Amino acid sequence: MQKVMFLGAAPMQMPPIEYASEKGYEIITVDYKPDNPGHRLAQRWYDCSTTDLDGVLEIARKEAIDGIVAYASDPAAPTAAYVGNAMDLPSNPYESVCTLAEKDKFRSFLQENGFNVPAAQSFTSASAAAEFAESIDGNVFTKPVDSSGSKGVTRVTDAAQFRDAFEYAAAFSRSGRVIVETELVRAGYQVAGDGFVRDGRLAFRCWANEHFDYQCNGLVPIGESFPSVLPDRLLDHAHSETQRLLNLLDIQTGALNFDFIFTEEEKLYFLEIGPRNGGNLIPQVIRYGTGVDLIAATVEAALGNDYELPDDSPFKGYWASYIVHALADGSYGDLHISEQLQSRIVEQDIWKQRGDPVKLFRGSNDTVGTMILRFQTAQEMCALMDDMNSEIFVEYL
Structure with missing residues (x-):
């Protein structure tokens, strides 16, 4: 039985842990929050920060793990690379992962290698x-x-x-x-989404429109809708520039999470390329729309196993993830959902109960719940996602 270590066991990090459990792999979880749900599926869990390089390495060696996963976590991604490099497990160069995970290092790298950069x-x-x-x-x-x-x-x-x-x-x-x-001024939607690297090649990518709630602060994504409505020529250019970046950093394997924009002059600016799967249910929506399971690919690649990753996977239908959130501090009462939106919900997971405190949405730590939605047309998808406060909102006690 192969043994896989997961850095983080929070609700958003459950999918790969659940997959590993279903496959019968031995599961080791590491983080400092004993109540996180992923620990319940683990054979053993350790109270250790996922950013403690040597602490995690000591645990990994003690457990003789076969693979390590930092799912949907930028801070933990360098730790996974550090442990992987030290134990000769499937991984990417530690310094390269740090370059992607730390914003100032990433901006300097872009500048030095001729990419557009603010x-x-x-x-x-x-x-x-x-x-x-x-x-x-x-x-x-x-x-x-x-x-x-x-x-x-x-x-x-x-x-x-x-x-x-x-x-x-x-x-x-x-x-x-x-x-x-x-600040950069973008033309059209900011692009989000995930990709996967296999043998140094961007073997798969699926890009989305990123949506923000300007009644909060307009900076934290509240959802991603698929597929991207930007022209193919722009997305193909983003693909080729991503591959150039991967070659420069010698990134060989694993998931990537994207955030980039184009300006009115059609200049590409990478905002983030995270060396890990995206949060906000991005891999799950991609699985609905393409049939490609990036969650399974992440676990199997970390263990050095074969996995299915088709080159040509056109997106079918119009899908989105949505982060349920509050527009003010208060006590959670209920969730108002319009009839129109109710008919579009495929999955729903509300994390708050009546009386629980909620906060104005300023970051992922303020999440009230999550949804996966399916729409009938691209126009409907974008119109609803851009005006979700008319369709769904928290009611306070």
């Missing part, structure tokens, strides 16, 4: 960061370099709010580093 620098000093921000025309973003789930991100439109924005970002950064970068 003006950006990282700082540990708020005053130095403010001086840089003042040198930039227009708005800037402040972001922790090493967090995930869009936590700690602020769009700064007024110099008076900069210090608070910097400190907010720093609070979510393990290293205390905050990146300040100029």
Whole structure:
């Protein structure tokens, strides 16, 4: 029986753990939250931070694992690579994974290798960061370099709010580093989605339209709709530039999560390429629309096993993931769902019960629940996803 270690056992990280359980693999989970549901499927679990490189490596060696997975977690991805490299397990170069997982390193890599990149620098000093921000025309973003789930991100439109924005970002950064970068103006939707690398080649990719709720802060994705409505010529260019990036970093295997935009001049800007599967139920929606199971591929690739990954998998139908969220702090009462939206729900998982506290949605840690939706047309899909607060909202006590 093969033994697989999962870094993180939170609700969003359940799919690969459930898959491994169904396959009969021995499961080891690692994180510092004993109540996380993934631990219930594990033969053993360890109370250890998923970012503790040597601590996780010690556990992995003790357990003599055959594979390691960091599912939907940027902070844990370098740890998986570190352990994989040390134990000669299927993995990518540790330094390359760090380059993808840490925003300032990624921006520097893009700059050095001729990719389009916004003006950006990282700082540990708020005053130095403010001086840089003042040198930039227009708005800037402040972001922790090493967090995930869009936590700690602020769009700064007024110099008076900069210090608070910097400190907010720093609070979510393990290293205390905050990146300040100029705001880019996109044409059309921001593109999200997942891909998979096999033998160094981007063997599969499925891209989506990313949706935001501007009644919150407009920065945290509240869903992804598939397939992308951008022209194929732009998406093909993104594919070729992704492959160039993979070659430069010697990325050989595993899942990728994308966020990129095109400007009015059709210039491509990679915002993030996460060396892991996407959250927000992206792999599950891809499985509905294409039949390709990136969850299974992730586990099997980590174990060095063969797995099915067809080259040509056209997307069928119009699907979306949706993150149920609150527009204000309060106590959860119920969830209002319109009749129109109710008929589009394929899966629904609400994490809150009556009386539980909810917060204004500012990051993935404020999630109330999740849904998978199916629509009749691309037009209906985009129209509803862009105006979901008319269809679904939290009712407070």
